[in-house]
Amino acid sequence: MQFLDIREADFQAKFDAIVERGEESGREVEEVVLGIISDVRKRGDEALIEYTRRFDRLECDAAGLEITEAEFAKAFAQVDEKDLAALKLAVERVARYHEKQKQQTWLSTEEADIMLGQKVTPLAKVGIYVPGGKACYPSSVIMNAVPAKVAGVGEIIMVVPTPGGETNAHVLVAAKLSGVDRVFRIGGAQAVAALAYGTATVPRVDKITGPGNIYVATAKKLVFGQVGIDMIAGPSEILVINDGSGNPTHIAADLLSQAEHDELASSVLITTDRSFGEKVAAEVERQLKELSREAIARKSWESFGVIIVAGNLEEAIAFSNRIAPEHLELAVDNPFEIMPLITNAGAIFMGHYTPEASGDYLAGPNHTLPTGGTARFFSPLSVDDFVKKSSLIYFTKGGLQRVGKDIVRIATLEGLEAHGKSVSFRLDS
Amino acid sequence: MQFLDIREADFQAKFDAIVERGEESGREVEEVVLGIISDVRKRGDEALIEYTRRFDRLECDAAGLEITEAEFAKAFAQVDEKDLAALKLAVERVARYHEKQKQQTWLSTEEADIMLGQKVTPLAKVGIYVPGGKACYPSSVIMNAVPAKVAGVGEIIMVVPTPGGETNAHVLVAAKLSGVDRVFRIGGAQAVAALAYGTATVPRVDKITGPGNIYVATAKKLVFGQVGIDMIAGPSEILVINDGSGNPTHIAADLLSQAEHDELASSVLITTDRSFGEKVAAEVERQLKELSREAIARKSWESFGVIIVAGNLEEAIAFSNRIAPEHLELAVDNPFEIMPLITNAGAIFMGHYTPEASGDYLAGPNHTLPTGGTARFFSPLSVDDFVKKSSLIYFTKGGLQRVGKDIVRIATLEGLEAHGKSVSFRLDS
Numbered sequence: 057m058q059f060l061d062i063r064e065a066d067f068q069a070k071f072d073a074i075v076e077r078g079e080e081s082g083r084e085v086e087e088v089v090l091g092i093i094s095d096v097r098k099r100g101d102e103a104l105i106e107y108t109r110r111f112d113r114l115e116c117d118a119a120g121l122e123i124t125e126a127e128f129a130k131a132f133a134q135v136d137e138k139d140l141a142a143l144k145l146a147v148e149r150v151a152r153y154h155e156k157q158k159q160q161t162w163l164s165t166e167e168a169d170i171m172l173g174q175k176v177t178p179l180a181k182v183g184i185y186v187p188g189g190k191a192c193y194p195s196s197v198i199m200n201a202v203p204a205k206v207a208g209v210g211e212i213i214m215v216v217p218t219p220g221g222e223t224n225a226h227v228l229v230a231a232k233l234s235g236v237d238r239v240f241r242i243g244g245a246q247a248v249a250a251l252a253y254g255t256a257t258v259p260r261v262d263k264i265t266g267p268g269n270i271y272v273a274t275a276k277k278l279v280f281g282q283v284g285i286d287m288i289a290g291p292s293e294i295l296v297i298n299d300g301s302g303n304p305t306h307i308a309a310d311l312l313s314q315a316e317h318d319e320l321a322s323s324v325l326i327t328t329d330r331s332f333g334e335k336v337a338a339e340v341e342r343q344l345k346e347l348s349r350e351a352i353a354r355k356s357w358e359s360f361g362v363i364i365v366a367g368n369l370e371e372a373i374a375f376s377n378r379i380a381p382e383h384l385e386l387a388v389d390n391p392f393e394i395m396p397l398i399t400n401a402g403a404i405f406m407g408h409y410t411p412e413a414s415g416d417y418l419a420g421p422n423h424t425l426p427t428g429g430t431a432r433f434f435s436p437l438s439v440d441d442f443v444k445k446s447s448l449i450y451f452t453k454g455g456l457q458r459v460g461k462d463i464v465r466i467a468t469l470e471g472l473e474a475h476g477k478s479v480s481f482r483l484d485s
Numbered sequence: 486m487q488f489l490d491i492r493e494a495d496f497q498a499k500f501d502a503i504v505e506r507g508e509e510s511g512r513e514v515e516e517v518v519l520g521i522i523s524d525v526r527k528r529g530d531e532a533l534i535e536y537t538r539r540f541d542r543l544e545c546d547a548a549g550l551e552i553t554e555a556e557f558a559k560a561f562a563q564v565d566e567k568d569l570a571a572l573k574l575a576v577e578r579v580a581r582y583h584e585k586q587k588q589q590t591w592l593s594t595e596e597a598d599i600m601l602g603q604k605v606t607p608l609a610k611v612g613i614y615v616p617g618g619k620a621c622y623p624s625s626v627i628m629n630a631v632p633a634k635v636a637g638v639g640e641i642i643m644v645v646p647t648p649g650g651e652t653n654a655h656v657l658v659a660a661k662l663s664g665v666d667r668v669f670r671i672g673g674a675q676a677v678a679a680l681a682y683g684t685a686t687v688p689r690v691d692k693i694t695g696p697g698n699i700y701v702a703t704a705k706k707l708v709f710g711q712v713g714i715d716m717i718a719g720p721s722e723i724l725v726i727n728d729g730s731g732n733p734t735h736i737a738a739d740l741l742s743q744a745e746h747d748e749l750a751s752s753v754l755i756t757t758d759r760s761f762g763e764k765v766a767a768e769v770e771r772q773l774k775e776l777s778r779e780a781i782a783r784k785s786w787e788s789f790g791v792i793i794v795a796g797n798l799e800e801a802i803a804f805s806n807r808i809a810p811e812h813l814e815l816a817v818d819n820p821f822e823i824m825p826l827i828t829n830a831g832a833i834f835m836g837h838y839t840p841e842a843s844g845d846y847l848a849g850p851n852h853t854l855p856t857g858g859t860a861r862f863f864s865p866l867s868v869d870d871f872v873k874k875s876s877l878i879y880f881t882k883g884g885l886q887r888v889g890k891d892i893v894r895i896a897t898l899e900g901l902e903a904h905g906k907s908v909s910f911r912l913d914s
Binding site for chain 1 (some may be wrong): 501514567568570571572574575578582585586588591593599601603604606608609621622623624632655710712713717729732734735738739741742744745746772776777778780813820821824827828829830831832833834835836837838839840841842843844845846847849850851854855859860861862863864865867873874875876877878879880881882884885888891892894895896898899900901902903904905906907908910913914
């Protein structure tokens with residue numbers, strides 16, 4: 057962990073190492089993934105079955121790739137009743153929040169002779185990638201499937217690798233609760249390729265969302281254009297802005313909730329109160345020892361943990377806007393007062409009783425957020441990711457007469473004669 | 486041109502060649518572009534000046550890269566008054582349409598103890614790429630800059646190559662009218678790199694939009710993630726659905742307005758009336774001979790022009806939805822009756838007096854549309870491309886008490902102990 061003062065001469069240089077962490081997919085990964093994609097396009101199910109055998113140590117035929125209703129029933133039987141209630145609450149709250157993001161088809165009638173509008177149409181089919189193995193996250197299923205469902209997507213196809221054939225009951229239950237239509241036990245670049253191009257068994261989708269390892273991320277990048285994708289996620293981060301108010305124990309726990317995710321995660325506190333910062337540093341050390349995931353959290357905190365002392369809140373806010381953090385906590389007494397000044401952040405957690413973890417699971421907003429400074433231009437995953445729009449244009453003859461000569465003028469100065477004629481022929485006849 | 490019947494056995498096979506046209510950026514182009522990007526990152530303005538000398542035959546120093554107010558004044562003096570009026574009308578109408586796309590920051594108060602919302606923030610800086618040389622399109626400036634301006638973008642930076650030092654007056658005038666803040670006379674992959682990473686002279690932006698050649702498109706793809714980009718545009722296409730009503734002369738002109746764009750453009754008519762199709766075919770031949778861009782239009786029409794006879798409108802609509810055309814004309818008597826059935830299209834032009842050209846210039850909707858079937862998942866360029874969103878989450882202590890135990894449950898089943906502790910510490914104290 058670094059303890060820095062924002063006014064030190066070399067502050068920025070010291071902080072840059074944090075910003076520039078994260079793995080780049082090299083050319084070798086790209087070559088491997090390109091090979092897998094072209095193989096799945098060529099040989100379809102046969103290739104899928106082979107890769108699943110090789111990478112997931114799972115032997116099955118094409119029909120066996122799909123998870124059956126009996127398996128779902130078994131999963132429901134395995135899940136504790138209180139866990140089921142918690143997952144249901146999450147689905148319900150996430151759905152309620154995302155309902156508010158829905159946009160309507162509209163048509164303007166302010167000009168009677170030229171009607172203009174925008175048609176909103178749900179995607180027909182989407183694919184959701186869910187990581188398998190160690191990192192099993194039902195919340196990831198909920199956060200991807202529920203917005204798609206709310207958007208009105210026709211069919212939601214989920215893929216999840218099941219290494220050694222092991223399925224995760226919570227993940228399957230979350231899929232059912234969220235409205236997933238079909239689940240295939242495939243993963244990696246081969247699953248992305250199957251969703252992008254379709255095989256005899258796996259339907260071709262219009263968009264693929266969801267997190268994955270470097271092979272999955274590279275495959276998504278490579279099929280982009282053939283299908284839509286959500287943003288490419290990098291390692292996760294939290295930034296806490298503090299004015300000296302609140303409880304250092306709470307803030308330390310929040311920093312660690314980020315650090316425990318993965319060794320490349322970054323947890324940063326910027327406070328106007330040096331002694332608050334020192335207390336948090338001590339608390340982190342104390343709490344670290346009690347964590348089951350101590351090794352990961354400690355590695356992350358040592359490498360990419362930072363406590364920064366700022367001269368005032370304005371400095372802290374300006375710093376945060378420059379960083380564009382994925383998760384931003386405003387751990388201050390009057391969070392609503394400074395919220396309007398935040399220009400770059402994936403999600404803004406306000407006040408002393410809104411830990412980042414609340415947003416990870418069931419507050420309602422999506423937990424798929426732009427990382428690595430991309431909150432400058434990316435937004436949280438939303439219902440908007442699961443619809444597309446079509447412009448609507450309707451001219452009466454009178455409408456075309458009213459503006460037609462100006463259309464012809466611009467067409468002419470652009471040297472596009474046929475464009476002009478398509479208007480003038482209509483005005484002449 | 487092919488004249489097909491949708492019910493022929495080999496219809497799909499014959500049509501596939503149309504769908505699969507378009508150039509893929511090969512590895513060689515990618516290597517060249519990667520080299521340029523890394524050079525501009527390393528040497529900044531120096532590299533920009535060198536590439537501009539080499540590719541645009543233009544000699545200037547760093548300060549000379551920016552277009553001056555004197556040059557803008559000269560451009561305004563050169564533009565015909567009626568052309569200026571037409572461009573102003575286009576800016577005004579495009580702005581009015583895009584105003585309707587603006588989304589508001591919202592905050593839900595239906596739960597007093599948990600407030601949730603979504604903050605909408607304009608991007609700070611965007612870069613707009615405008616092709617120079619032969620293809621000079623002031624409409625392209627308007628369609629990219631106006632939505633950015635309406636969105637409230639802080640600074641709009643335009644780049645436009647000026648081969649041999651030649652600037653285009655209409656393009657500069659359109660930039661001023663649309664609210665562009667600064668214009669640099671640079672182009673190609675080097676311009677994209679400068680906008681993505683910034684140089685001493687060219688500011689780093691948050692997103693780059695606008696059309697360009699294969700080097701520009703490849704550069705945009707490669708800097709994606711460092712900055713946002715709009716969709717990658719492929720060759721343009723029009724599909725006309727016809728029920729036998731309307732005027733074959735008009736439809737022929739519409740097909741040619743697409744064909745004259747570029748040799749890879751595709752123009753398709755699907756009609757329920759074979760004789761209407763035959764008349765359009767004859768009209769296209771007649772009009773082709775009179776076009777200044779006959780050679781391009783003829784090449785496009787011969788290679789990628791198709792007239793299809795369908796058994797009924799339902800068949801035509803299903804075909805169109807499968808193709809997901811960039812421009813779709815509903816040249817039928819009751820366009821509003823079938824519009825709801827259209828699920829995939831960039832823009833829908835309705836009725837007999839709405840030629841595609843109307844939407845290219847000044848109807849109001851954006852002319853930057855998803856091509857090559859990507860209307861399955863992409864939308865027209867919009868105000869939404871120039872803002873980003875942040876989730877807002879605020880819990881009172883009571884709110885956290887109400888749902889806290891469910892957060893802890895899910896954190897526990899995901900094995901993320903620190904997540905749970907960040908909640909339980911707050912509930913205990």
